[in-house]
Amino acid sequence: MWSQIAEDLRAKITDGTLPTDARLPSEAELTTQYGVARATVRQALTALVNEGLIVPKAPRGYFVRHRQPLFYRPQTEFRPQPKTPEMDRFMADHSAEGREPRQSIDVSIVAPPPEVRQRLKLKEGELAVVRRRVRYLDGEPYNTNDSYFPLSLVQDTEIMRPVDIARGANEVLAEQGQEQVRALDEIYVRMPTPDEVRRLDLGPGTPIACHICTGLTADGSPVRVVVNVLPGDRHVIVFEREGMDPASNDKA
Amino acid sequence: MWSQIAEDLRAKITDGTLPTDARLPSEAELTTQYGVARATVRQALTALVNEGLIVPKAPRGYFVRHRQPLFYRPQTEFRPQPKTPEMDRFMADHSAEGREPRQSIDVSIVAPPPEVRQRLKLKEGELAVVRRRVRYLDGEPYNTNDSYFPLSLVQDTEIMRPVDIARGANEVLAEQGQEQVRALDEIYVRMPTPDEVRRLDLGPGTPIACHICTGLTADGSPVRVVVNVLPGDRHVIVFEREGMDPASNDKA
Numbered sequence: 001m002w003s004q005i006a007e008d009l010r011a012k013i014t015d016g017t018l019p020t021d022a023r024l025p026s027e028a029e030l031t032t033q034y035g036v037a038r039a040t041v042r043q044a045l046t047a048l049v050n051e052g053l054i055v056p057k058a059p060r061g062y063f064v065r066h067r068q069p070l071f072y073r074p075q076t077e078f079r080p081q082p083k084t085p086e087m088d089r090f091m092a093d094h095s096a097e098g099r100e101p102r103q104s105i106d107v108s109i110v111a112p113p114p115e116v117r118q119r120l121k122l123k124e125g126e127l128a129v130v131r132r133r134v135r136y137l138d139g140e141p142y143n144t145n146d147s148y149f150p151l152s153l154v155q156d157t158e159i160m161r162p163v164d165i166a167r168g169a170n171e172v173l174a175e176q177g178q179e180q181v182r183a184l185d186e187i188y189v190r191m192p193t194p195d196e197v198r199r200l201d202l203g204p205g206t207p208i209a210c211h212i213c214t215g216l217t218a219d220g221s222p223v224r225v226v227v228n229v230l231p232g233d234r235h236v237i238v239f240e241r242e243g244m245d246p247a248s249n250d251k252a
Numbered sequence: 253m254w255s256q257i258a259e260d261l262r263a264k265i266t267d268g269t270l271p272t273d274a275r276l277p278s279e280a281e282l283t284t285q286y287g288v289a290r291a292t293v294r295q296a297l298t299a300l301v302n303e304g305l306i307v308p309k310a311p312r313g314y315f316v317r318h319r320q321p322l323f324y325r326p327q328t329e330f331r332p333q334p335k336t337p338e339m340d341r342f343m344a345d346h347s348a349e350g351r352e353p354r355q356s357i358d359v360s361i362v363a364p365p366p367e368v369r370q371r372l373k374l375k376e377g378e379l380a381v382v383r384r385r386v387r388y389l390d391g392e393p394y395n396t397n398d399s400y401f402p403l404s405l406v407q408d409t410e411i412m413r414p415v416d417i418a419r420g421a422n423e424v425l426a427e428q429g430q431e432q433v434r435a436l437d438e439i440y441v442r443m444p445t446p447d448e449v450r451r452l453d454l455g456p457g458t459p460i461a462c463h464i465c466t467g468l469t470a471d472g473s474p475v476r477v478v479v480n481v482l483p484g485d486r487h488v489i490v491f492e493r494e495g496m497d498p499a500s501n502d503k504a
Binding site for chain 2: 004007008010011014015016017069074075077078084085086087090113114115118181182183184185186187188189190191193194205207208209210212214216220230232233235236237238239240241242243
């Protein structure tokens with residue numbers, strides 16, 4: 001039951017119902033609202049303190065910590081800068097400003113997992129190169145980004161080296177005659193695997209978004225599959241759309 | 253521990269590692285793989301049977317049920333038809349074909365919740381009209397779609413009536429001089445509130461994606477905010493992108 005209360009408060013913090021610096025209802029108010037023992041309420045609040053979501057400030061109670069989820073823009077590759085003022089403002093409100101970024105990169109040659117092999121259209125046993133990255137802010141893991149490429153396409157390129165590529169791996173692929181002109185993005189929402197929990201140091205019960213991006217050349221050949229794991233307590237996925245067609249499928 | 257095993261298998265089913273009709277590893281294999289008691293493995297398998305993800309077929313074991321997650325395309329409003337062959341194929345593979353659709357609609361006048369009021373830029377106490385929909389397939393709730401409009405904009409229109417609007421509420425707004433030309437989409441990944449669990453009949457531990465779409469007119473006024481709740485075990489969010497810029501921000 002404490003877990004349910006914690007989830008309820010967590011949701012309100014993440015979606016802005018309880019905004020930054022807001023004072024949470026008091027222990028007494030929560031005890032009444034949920035109809036539970038005070039110890040249960042305290043357990044929920046302690047969990048949220050441990051997650052870094054709220055801070056106790058005696059004597060007035062608990063307050064929402066200054067932490068917006070980080071924006072995650074799937075459109076970044078095609079659209080480095082936002083086009084609409086709303087997106088511009090959203091990025092400013094949800095940026096990593098003031099937090100020290102860091103990333104780790106390692107490169108392996110692997111027989112890729114099935115969900116990657118199928119999207120890269122490799123045969124069983126065909127090898128891929130994977131550049132695995134963990135992104136940190138203020139020393140805390142935020143998300144992982146694992147980019148897979150067919151080994152045959154990239155084996156004589158910088159993509160094999162475990163260092164950041166200033167101009168980006170997409171440009172390296174283009175130089176090999178493999179320019180990506182479109183992508184398919186899939187987002188799966190689920191609980192993390194034990195491996196993901198470990199890699200991202202996730203608290204118990206933290207759902208994740210798994211964003212799989214398949215980059216394709218003009219003739220429809222997939223040349224890159226990226227798997228991004230985004231903890232739900234740290235991110236908001238955001239994108240902008242233009243050109244609303246009034247006579248559309250989506251009947252509100 | 254059984255819950256962890258269930259989650260692991262669930263993830264493999266959802267992302268296609270264990271595709272439709274695939275036979276799961278046997279109880280003995282799973283017992284060895286996870287290093288647990290057979291009863292623990294059985295508990296995990298029973299959970300997945302209860303969720304409708306796998307079916308027992310004696311004597312050979314458990315098989316992945318024929319069920320792909322339903323595709324959910326945030327781009328539908330602006331782009332009723334897919335533009336790329338990959339999206340076309342994805343929609344075909346993840347459609348609701350063969351399943352009987354139904355929806356419920358009810359209309360209320362409300363003081364909207366804070367996360368809606370802020371996005372609609374209403375003052376405290378200003379009223380909104382909400383069209384609440386639950387979508388069903390084969391009698392099972394799939395997702396909810398709640399569309400909020402400022403009451404002042406829509407009070408003399410069909411948007412007030414609890415029936416499907418053939419041409420869509422967006423067209424009704426356009427007829428009022430409030431044509432939406434762009435939108436901002438935010439996706440939050442979290443555990444559901446008790447209210448959402450009830451409304452969507454969710455099994456325990458089912459994470460959700462909360463997709464909030466704000467529709468704006470040319471001068472940047474928000475005229476509609478839609479809150480969609482998508483259980484992670486039933487959906488895959490998918491979109492297509494074109495116009496890859498090789499010299500982009502996203503360094504793979």
